[in-house]
Amino acid sequence: MIPFNKPYLSGKESEYIQLAVDSGMISGNGNYTKKCQKFFEDNYNIKKALLTTSCTDALEMCALLLNIKEGDEVIMPSYTFVSTANAFVLRGAKIVFADSKLDHPNIDETKIEALITPKTKAIVVVHYAGCACEMDAIMQIANKHDVFVIEDAAQAIDSFYKGKALGSIGHLATFSFHETKNIISGEGGLLAINDEQFIERSEIIWEKGTNRSSFFRGEVDKYGWVDVGSSFLPSEIIAAFLWAQLENxxxxxxxxxxxxxxxxxxxxxxxxxxxxxxxxxxxxxxxxxxxxxxxxxxxxxxxxxxxxxxxxxxxxxxxxxxxxxxxxxxxxxxxxxxxxxxxxxxxxxxxxxxxxxxxxxxxxxxxxxxxxxxx
The missing domain is CATH 3.90.1150.10 (Aspartate Aminotransferase, domain 1)
Structure with a gap:
């Protein structure tokens, strides 16, 4: 049987996992986590990258960063995975679905503006099959109506729109490293922050609502609970596996x-x-x-x-x-x-x-x- 998908091992996944274990630090935000995040920042012009345990988690972080609440509206394609919608439904948002293009499953950018109301908080685009949505038109609409754009780039690693990496154009973006994707870690994801106003708070949400990251950089003398958040960061074992993939x-x-x-x-x-x-x-x-x-x-x-x-x-x-x-x-x-x-x-x-x-x-x-x- 020729399967639909077969996860590929590049060769050093087990070695790097063992090195992570031997280091004595296998919780999140260690050496391999930082390597993976820097890879995205350096190669795809992303201002700040944070590894997550899934693309779903990264989308949920987006909803928290935008303060999505009951009564807000979020526009997105209907032809997408349920996580794209769930992240915002969990915060109480109404999902307003847009149609796909005539020749591609991507969101039809010509249908977006008519769906915007005073309650619209964000537009979520999904780069289906790693192919770019019409980002210039979408960003222009968003800027005109003062709404945020989130790129669901779950399938879109190493893909570009007019020379710009997908995931680097919207205010926020998310990636997936599920075993069905091009680059994998079994489960795993990444949040890309391209609007600087969200960088500091994204680290807090990522670290369970604490300023722990600032503490370890020596910016504060102790850390505590300063905002909402959850345990979104993956272990070093996941990051070590992912680093072997990114190298190849x-x-x-x-x-x-x-x-x-x-x-x-x-x-x-x-x-x-x-x-x-x-x-x-x-x-x-x-x-x-x-x-x-x-x-x-x-x-x-x-x-x-x-x-x-x-x-x-x-x-x-x-x-x-x-x-x-x-x-x-x-x-x-x-x-x-x-x-x-x-x-x-x-x-x-x-x-x-x-x-x-x-x-x-x-x-x-x-x-x-x-x-x-x-x-």
Whole structure:
């Protein structure tokens, strides 16, 4: 069976974990944590980076930093993972869902401004498949209406918009290192702070609402409880694993891009014999090869194709179910039809893509999809 995903070990994860254990400090904010944070600050022009135990935690920190409360509204795409919404729902916010673009699952920036009200506190964008949303237009709308922008860059490490790293453009941003992502630590995430007004408080929230970080830098003579917060920082064991991955990120990215490009080339070589749409990379975005997907004609066709591929030893999977139609939020949604969100929910199919996927596996997968459509 060709799996949809297989976590890749670059080679030094166990060694670095052992070194962390031998150091005698395996709680958070140690040597490996600082190495990982500096990597993001130096390579992606992020003002302040803080490792978290998950991208979900980083999103919850965003909600705390923006003082989201009952009655606030937060605009975001419906085609996303539940964590994007949950972080703000937990603080009492009303989620206002926006539709996807015609040719890409990303939020349609032309639909955002009409959704803004005096209660709007933030716009959350999700860079689906590591491809950039139209950040210039989105930041312009946010500045005009004095609202904050959060980039959910869970899938978008090492991807860029007009030369700017995704995660470095919005006021705040979040990353994921879940085992399904390009760079992994099993679980794990990162909060990127690009607006300096949030830097000091982010460390306090990160450290359970205390000024512990300031104390260890010698800025205060004792630390105590000064704000709300929680235990968001990961252990050094997670950070050590992540550092081994970050050291090899160029190699990992190069291999994934090679496989993604092979998929694209082989599908294009087949031409019009397939009645599926291929991924479209937005013109101002780079491609970090996080996901290779195809768009089937109908939901039934997608189901048949999934079953056919499974019978041929290939595990392909669909992706998000529209949040606005979910069991939890359906009754809270304002009733607007989000046409493209529902199209992607019903028709998008993700194909296997991971570091150890072989070139001949890609050829086999494309061949089997071709055979499905021939018959």
């Amino acid at each position: 990120s160029k190699d990992i990215q190069a291999k994934r891009i090679k496989l993604w490009s092979q998929y694209e080339q082989e599908f294009k070589a087949i031409g019009n014999t397939l009645e599926v749409d291929l991924p479209q990379i937005p013109k101002d975005s780079s491609n970090n090869a996080h996901i290779f997907y195809i768009i089937c004609k109908t939901n039934d066709e997608r189901t048949q194709l999934i079953n056919f591929l499974k019978s041929k030893g290939i595990y392909a999977v669909f992706h998000y179910l529209s949040l606005h139609k979910s069991e939890y939020y359906n009754g809270k949604h304002d009733g607007r039809t989000l046409t493209m969100t529902e199209e992607f929910s019903n028709r998008l199919l993700r194909l296997p893509l991971f570091y150890e996927l072989k070139s001949e596996d890609v050829t086999y997968i494309v061949k089997q999809i071709s055979e499905f459509y021939e018959h």
